[in-house]
Amino acid sequence: MTILALQNVSKSFGALKVADGITFDVTEGEALGIIGPNGAGKSTLFNLITGNLKPDSGRVELMGRDVTRTSAMARCLMGVGRSFQIPQPFGGLTVFENLVVAATYGQGRSEREVTDRCAEVLERTGMMAKANVPASKLRLLDRKRLELARALATNPRLLLLDEIAGGLTEGECAALVETIQSIRAEGVTIVWIEHVLHALNSVVSRLLVLDFGRVIAIGHPREIMESREVREIYLGIDI
Incomplete structure (x- = not known):
């Protein structure tokens, strides 16, 4: 079953496009990681999923239901839980x-x-x-x-985590990862934004890369991190 689906979702603030035709879906029990440089639109994407922001165009679905214009409270009651970066x-x-x-x-x-x-x-x-x-x-x-x-x-049926491992020591991070792995093992679907890549990759089965509000790549973590384009954009490596 598809828990979350975004279809060509876009959002702008004046001339600044913070989400540009974003399309992807997440199946029940899956863990999807989201990476990208600062300002790529990652937290904005979460706000579009939770209903804190409404898209200018496109469609957001939760559990097969169109929630594009549904309130954040209604989405929470449907089973969307979220942690915040701060x-x-x-x-x-x-x-x-x-x-x-x-x-x-x-x-x-x-x-x-x-x-x-x-x-x-x-x-x-x-x-x-x-x-x-x-x-x-x-x-x-x-x-x-x-x-x-x-x-x-x-x-929640869908748990959104926003940089929850940031600022932790190695031991603290390992303990947190163990907790998140146990949550996923119970069937909770997870979408996790994170810069601590070793923590992220120990949990997720797919990675999605955002840059300037666009999906640059999505796929298996190893394939994504070996991608030339991803390394140039996200890691700042001149290849």
């Missing part, structure tokens, strides 16, 4: 309270109904010991884990 938790709330907020609004359920789900997510993301710690007191790794936990608390 974690922005509710600093005055505890870790557990952050998850409860995400789960109640993301699933449209009562606090009582989501309590068990939130406890399960805390356990699997390694945050149970920090459940009662105010989010404002967390170090970077735990803020990243909380960002992932909040997305998981919505019980």
